[in-house]
Amino acid sequence: MQGIQKHTLFSIVLSSLLVLTSCDSLFRKKVEKEPLARVGEEFLYREDVAPLIREDMSPQDSALFVTNYINTWASKQLLLSKSKINLPEEKLAEFDRLVYDYRSDLYTRAYVEALVFKEQDTAVSTSQLRQYYEREKENFKLGEKLVQLRFVGLPAQFLDKDDVVSRMKSWSEEDRIYLDSIAVQFKKIHFNDSIWVRTSRVMEEIPPLTPLNEEDYLKKSQFFELQDSLEVYLGQVTDVLEINDIAPFEYILPDIRQLILNRRRMQYVRKLETEIIDEAIKKNEFEVYEKDE
Template identity: 40%
Template sequence: MNKSIQYILILILFASCEYLPTVKNDEVVIAKVNDKFLYESDIKDVLPPEISKQDSILFIKNYIDTWAKEQLLLNQAEINLKDETTSFEKLVSDYRSTLYINSYKEALVLNKLDTTVTKEQIENYYLSNHQNFKLNEELVQLKFIYTNKNRSDKKELIKLFKSNKKEDLDSLKSRSLEFKSFNFNDSIWVKYNDLENRISALKDLEKNQILKKSNFIQKEDSLGLYLITIKDVLNRNEIAPIGYITPTIKQIILQKRKLELLRKIEVDLLNDAIKNQNFEKY
């Protein structure tokens, strides 16, 4: 702890009506509640970095008061809940064991788990389990432009947008800085709800007016002009396309690997204990 913080602690201690500078295990005691002690090092561990001297004084005072209240409440709880002590101690012991075990497992997984998932593995899993990936919401593929509705080249822009020619699409992409927002990648599947939130003008239309394949929509509002082409639609309960579901499949494969690895670790640990006579059944 730097000298300025030590100085602040000394000031606080002197300001206290019970200033008792105590040293225990070579550490300065900052506060005491019954047989519990708060040490200088405890304050150092929680003090935010780069805090000003004035803020440090307030922070330390509040921390000491909070610590004291917790100790007093804990003391009263231990006195008044003596009948529950055994069950509480078991809960604490169980939690401590679980915390250690899970932390150790996570460390082993982090060190040993193969996190590489190939395209072939994803495709094989999808082919074997595609019926499990039914959609619970509509998906669309689309391109759109949102731009100024008063632009002088509106007719030309609409013509370019409706065209299927690559050179016309390239022309639109080269002018993308003119648009308020846009999407030209109509190979990506998008949730219909996300689309509706992004393009507010669609909220005025019925869903069945929008969710049509090869559907062109031209819509204006007070802010601008929307040009939208719905390339393709997938409805609820249809099978999700592999491109859309790939991140989910990857997580499923990794989770299965993780569980298999943990089972193997547990079996090997048990077998080693039996082999080395560290575990015996009676």
């Protein structure tokens, strides 16, 4: 009987050792992170830095990058540790709240934006755009002068300048076709005089035009000829809108479309927030406790 008990006890101990040995072997097979540096109880691991190393880096550049990264990380950890020791408790609590709020905002904003992107209708008809414009046009006053014009930039030694001047002024269909056919000889060209252009943009293209002289040249029905050391600029202004005039529909069109989409987005987000709260209340996932008077 005692022999049997001893044998049984021996078997249990042996089994236990085998289990422990197997567990130890199993644990050893687990891949451990390879630390690069430590500050107190915080570790920086190789896998944290590896994604930051670009493929085009040489071994020397990689080594330098890792060294600099470790030093920067260590400085931040040490300063963080010091700050937690030396800053007042109320300041630390305030920072913790800010970090929590910022983290929550990042998650919720990304989630909401994904839902909006998936669900929001981005189609806006011309009639919707026009209705919005007519309703809100008093809010679309210009902050900068606009002009409609056509102009060309000619080489300083261009031989047939007078012919170009004549055709720019008369601007028949024949004139336009002819000037298009010789446009390769021009340094600059803008013949679409039906679109509105900011005067600052015109000055970028025609350097002799400046804020000091643009009133003399950028007038309705005005033809102008200006020259610098490189080019001769010929322009015909067809229309002008001054600061505080109502912006034309075509000019403000992209802004109106974005305003409509932004309004739709806000409406969708408000609807989403309401639906989420209603659903949570129905599922008993959200409740507000009344305060005792």
